[in-house]
Amino acid sequence: MSGFKSEFLKLLDERGYIHQASDLQGLDELLSKETVTAYIGFDPTGKSLHVGHMMGIMMLKRLQQAGHKPVVLIGGGTSRIGDPSGKDEQRQLLTDEDIAANMASIRSSFERYLAFGDGPADAVMVNNADWLDELRYIPLLRDVGRHFSVNRMLSFDSVRLRLEREQPLSFLEFNYMILQAYDFVELSKRLGVRLQMGGSDQWGNIINGIELGRRMAGIELFGLTCPLITTASGAKMGKTAAGAVWLNEDMLSSWDYWQFWRNTEDADVGRFLKLFTDLPMEEIARLEALKGSEINEAKKVLATEATAILHGRKAAEEAAETARRTFEEHAFASALPTVEVPAQELEEGMGVLAAFVRAGLCASNGEARRAVTNGAVKVNDRSVSDPHLVLGITDVTSEGVIKLSFGRKKHALLKPR
């Protein structure tokens, strides 16, 4: 599966993005001949995107790198239905206000990865609510519904699994695939889109769009999916101590984002470097060849490069430097997450447990208490064994802060104000 002519497919292939495609040869042909417009759909179901969306975002980035035009489709219309794929329960329906707020909040993340504008290869963002909201039922049934066989729809994984497990599937959700297929055709008319990409779980939906395009409009569309990314030990990617790995800085700091990549499993480093950084292949090959504890070098590069794309080179290097001081020199680093507290509170005395909750390192006093009991808590790098310990102004170091540590990896600073 190599020997592609087009720069885009070569890029995707050597970096490991290709899982399945509808007509690779035809697509390769097209991509090497003209500027192709391609899209991926994203549901505005949260305030921020997370690493689970990274594959899609990076594919669009590669597309643009190869000189083609990326379209970010926001599923403002379809997210009011909910994709039934792989879920046993119906998704909660979002209000229009939620969706609008989420869209605005997500947009800035895309701008980190893609250059938006009016040029031929500039990215654009569209919302399928713009056309789905206006659809009329009878015309839709006649124009689109006639091309869908219920027998076939029932055979798709997204539907079949629900039925087999005897989980309810509403008619609303059953329509999702029709609308997603319609999106593809509509985008081809509006923006000349020829290619839809997505995760492997979207294969069925993408194929539907391709067929609908042929039947409704006689146009030839293409589909390409990427593999579902799990860690080498099989876990779904994208969890940290703090929860999901969000892309919005206000939900996950660049420090935590850097840490997420730094903690990649050995066996994943090469793969992730290819997928999530812009480093040239030769450089990645060099890093991949490292053995044993040297792999840590590769992980640092991965963390810094991945963070630089999202939060900027400066923030990435600051995170790297903070990590170096904290973990390698066990020294003080002022760029650790810092929480300000009124100086008066410290003068009056603050319980260790409360301090850890305040700093966001523990969710409750109980958790902090257990952490102390387990010997996991340090203040100014000294172990704490007494949950009744009270921190005061005398605990403030010469740097003007109190350093709190939970375990070896989680640190924060308390700063009197």
Next chain:
RNA sequence: GGAGGGGUGCCCGAGUGGUUAAAGGGGACGGGCUGUAAACCCGUUGGCUUAGCCUACGUUGGUUCGAAUCCAACCCCCUCCA
């Protein structure tokens, strides 16, 4: 509409009157080993002003000295019948 089965902690799942903040597993977190890895071993895993108190086994009420466990009504899910 009728008959039966079921709703337990983040998830799965045991538990049928007190010894149950609730077995076991998964996940998560912490410790050990290491390299801020994996695997493995150990520990923790409702909240609080923690020798105690509060909240919790679909919801609401009841029986009882005492209920996740018994009773009633209601809500939701599943199976079979209409």
